[in-house]
Amino acid sequence: ARMIVFDRVSKRYPNGREALLNVSLQIGAGEMVFLTGRSGAGKSSVLKLIALLERPTRGSVTVDGANTSTLPSRAIPAFRRKVGMVFQDHKLLMDRPVFDNVALPLVVADTPLRELDKRVRAALDQVGLLGKERLRPDELSIGEQQRVGIARAVISKPPVLIADEPTGNLDHGLALEVMRLFRRFQEVGVTIVVATHDLSLVGEFGQRVIHIDDGKVADGVAEARVAAPGAAEAPAGLRAGPGPDPAALPNL
Numbered sequence: 001a002r003m004i005v006f007d008r009v010s011k012r013y014p015n016g017r018e019a020l021l022n023v024s025l026q027i028g029a030g031e032m033v034f035l036t037g038r039s040g041a042g043k044s045s046v047l048k049l050i051a052l053l054e055r056p057t058r059g060s061v062t063v064d065g066a067n068t069s070t071l072p073s074r075a076i077p078a079f080r081r082k083v084g085m086v087f088q089d090h091k092l093l094m095d096r097p098v099f100d101n102v103a104l105p106l107v108v109a110d111t112p113l114r115e116l117d118k119r120v121r122a123a124l125d126q127v128g129l130l131g132k133e134r135l136r137p138d139e140l141s142i143g144e145q146q147r148v149g150i151a152r153a154v155i156s157k158p159p160v161l162i163a164d165e166p167t168g169n170l171d172h173g174l175a176l177e178v179m180r181l182f183r184r185f186q187e188v189g190v191t192i193v194v195a196t197h198d199l200s201l202v203g204e205f206g207q208r209v210i211h212i213d214d215g216k217v218a219d220g221v222a223e224a225r226v227a228a229p230g231a232a233e234a235p236a237g238l239r240a241g242p243g244p245d246p247a248a249l250p251n252l
Helices: 043-050 073-080 098-108 113-126 142-154 172-187 199-205
Strands: 002-012 018-028 032-036 058-063 083-087 160-164 191-195 208-213
Touching (some): 002 043, 018 058, 032 199, 098 113, 098 142, 113 142, 142 172
Parallel strands (some): 160 191
16 A cells, blocks of 8 residues: 655745655655655655645645645544655753653644543653653763654554654664564554665665655665665565554553
């Protein structure tokens, strides 16, 4: 099943900059994909279009069957709950405890308190931070702060998780930890799209790579696998089905 489809997508910003030019790509449900390319190549624009933070200037973007260009404004909040977002600077509320940060998407969605409490603890357990819910983010390490951001991104059980340079502020060991977390979510059917500069990290995970160069998908690279020397190549992970298997994440 195709989770994300870009069909001849172009994106021009009001200042006249063409961020993407006639981009077509498909990402399957349960696939983990790395977007690579230099700064300004168009990686962040791809992520913003997936999350409906932007709409395409031309062409169409379809996510989980919904065409973002024709989606009415009243349907946008529900659509955005389908896409978890992880940022390089994690965008946490530094004056609020970890629990409140992770719970935020559920609070916005009017989740009952008992379910909210259970799901926040389950999400923190998934990222190895159970027991730290009452601490403020500034009492945590940088790696722990990033994991709080990941817990918040997956709390709504989204079928898609996007990450913009999520390891940019982390050393290699912590970056590997974060990527292993993403791999665990992929294994239960979440579609993962990670924009990164870190080619050594991409190599270690041997997943599909889409290279963007000056707003275009670089020829011949979209289907490439980049494998670390001697590492077993991971499968592309295309699988049938509408998204994560709810039974695989019973508490999240």
